[in-house]
Amino acid sequence: MPDLDVVRLLTAKRDGARLDPDAIAALVRAYTDGDVPDYQMAAFLMAAFIRGMDETESAAYTRAMLYSGEVLDLSDVEGTKVDKHSTGGVGDKVSLLLAPLVAACGVPVPMISGRGLGHTGGTLDKLEAIPGFRTDLGVEAYRQQLADIGVVMIGQTAEIAPADKKLYALRDVTGTVESIPLIAASIMSKKLAEGIDALVLDVKAGRGAFMKSTTEARRLAEALVGIGQEFGKPTVALLTRMDAPLGRAVGNGPETAEAIRALHSVDPLGGEIDDLMEVTLALAGEMVHLGGGATSVQHGRQLAEAAVRDGFAWGVMREMVEAQGGDVSVMDDPDALHGAPVATVEAPDAASAGFVTEIDAFEVGLAAVALGAGRAKKEDDVDPKAGYVLLKKPGEAVAPGEPLAHVYASHADQANPERLAAAFSFGESAPAASGMVLDRLDAAGWRSRSASGAGEPAAA
């Protein structure tokens, strides 16, 4: 590294200076190649965490991670490829129904997802709850399936953004995870490597989200959309609520079953999972619009609603499960993914107040990890059957002794229904109903702050 004075970079960032983009790129490259040791990179990450990085620095850092590995080129697949990324929440199975739904509207969706860690689940674990489902396709199979059926969902390969993998592991042990520029760069470097043309982000805010406050979630959305712009990829972020679990199912098998049912029931749009469909359709409207399949976001949403209602989205999901080696019988019998409940959580005396007012998504997420549905450490195995189905959601009436939730698990002795019950709060009146989509950000700014009137109407 004759041209890279690492200590000079460290002292500059330490003292709050803006670093030259080329210097950041050289540092990330040298670290990935093993020429800069962990201890220097750890000092850099801590300085960058505390001092922050501006948009130019973040873009340089993202670009260096992006080009540390393979950047897929899907230009030979017809259409505008659009993906979605969620910052993660409890019960967030949106990707499972959204990807086939958008593909059903004619917009190709190449999706590379991660595994769950901590209180939030991961899309890969949910897909793998389907017996036989393979998420480790090679690049050629990935490209071919996208061309054939318009949707493919796989896990991150070793070739994609190896710098991000190495840096994430270092951040994890150096107290530098929760940095908005570092998180944004990590997300975007992986997504941009997929070969997409546009991206929709579901940035969650609330108790069950990574970002507990709306202010923090807004800052993350701005960082993500800013990087998308720097790379010339149209990017839209929806800010959505994550206080209670999304939908009724939590855990891999239960969530995958719920995703299938959401596309399969007689009247999926008028069912008991309003919040899940509200978020899914809002994201679908954006994706179909960005992908050129609709003249407006509202039009995109209408097309998506139709694709759910006529079962076309369900059909695409079935094709995807089949193409990726999954047992297609689950498409008609989703309950097989979790089996019979091993316990039922009953409403305590406090429920005499009459209504469920809150369900703490963070507590539910932690309870699900303890049940075997998630990972406390990266090396942990997950129990695909483990999880909950909430029979009562905030705003619903309840009486003491009434069932609040079913518990599913491969080992009944881990059920611990008391732990889930503790996540419920009760009150004398139902909380005021509120929309799931809090705000929308694109290159023109936030919808709620936009004075131009040019923004799309609220999807919620």
Next chain:
Amino acid sequence: MPDLDVVRLLTAKRDGARLDPDAIAALVRAYTDGDVPDYQMAAFLMAAFIRGMDETESAAYTRAMLYSGEVLDLSDVEGTKVDKHSTGGVGDKVSLLLAPLVAACGVPVPMISGRGLGHTGGTLDKLEAIPGFRTDLGVEAYRQQLADIGVVMIGQTAEIAPADKKLYALRDVTGTVESIPLIAASIMSKKLAEGIDALVLDVKAGRGAFMKSTTEARRLAEALVGIGQEFGKPTVALLTRMDAPLGRAVGNGPETAEAIRALHSVDPLGGEIDDLMEVTLALAGEMVHLGGGATSVQHGRQLAEAAVRDGFAWGVMREMVEAQGGDVSVMDDPDALHGAPVATVEAPDAASAGFVTEIDAFEVGLAAVALGAGRAKKEDDVDPKAGYVLLKKPGEAVAPGEPLAHVYASHADQANPERLAAAFSFGESAPAASGMVLDRLDAAGWRSRSASGAGEPAAA
């Protein structure tokens, strides 16, 4: 480390929290033992650098480094043991004359010193310019010599503050050197391990010092005196000027020769090295007073002046050189330490203005390193003969072509007199004379800010 959650400590310090002293102690201990890896400690150092550490945290950090190794017990040596530490400057040979001088006043001085790095020199290198002088005495010889002749000057042993050694090496490569709490803890952990009862600090401010600004130097002095107080050791700091080199000699042999001459000349106190004697006597007054050899700092200074004038200090220095295996002939022939000049620096045309106004100590220090007198890297060897003797100092009249300095070196081809000449500035009038001691800090506060009148009068 079952009880030490390093990531929790890192995130707390990162977010500006004050850490529990026990947690800091456990972290430093675990790092020294190899149970916490470099990358986690690097992240801690960067967070501590940017967020700072308060007095309690600094004391805990210092204590952990202090007790990472051997803490000498000199209680069987009679008297109140007092040492002095300088934050380092160019031409700073004060320790060489001060230690024997204070011992000559009856106060024992056990001194453990370091080597030079960068533009400032180190006391060990200066002592080793004396042929045969050993600085690697064992603990028993150290104790015995202190008891016998009242002064001993050695290098840091591997047993003293090993945590500091390991942490300093890590700070050096992670851009976390220039932190006041970290510097203060590093200095104090080593000094407190020597077995001293009290300490005087020479905190230098100016171009040739580590702290360029008086404000920074004051903060460092406050941190050092604060730690001294936490450990119950009376500590006094003098803030002294370091804009031009101290005295006239720069480089190991030349400086040691100047130190001997300062104690040996017919009228050492009325000579040509006013600034050096002013700083030395101010520090000596404090040390003799702290050591119980005088009723006031002023009285201590008077005793020190007498010990110089009557040659008693020179005699003690001679005893020390002999006891530590050095060639005592240099005490009568100090010029042998550098030999004849290999070049003379002449005043340029700019000197027609009439006066030397400034000599940039930092530039002189760097020029001396290039000449072989110092180290750019830790592994470098030094040339004991290499250095300068300044024939003109700021405020002195000069004409073009007049000699400004002599250059000494083992290899004449490295002389490069132009480089030293560039450190001189000239002007039409002499700069206003100003005292070397800018301020004084003890447990009662700064002299210049003290309204109580209880402080000692200015030594300068």
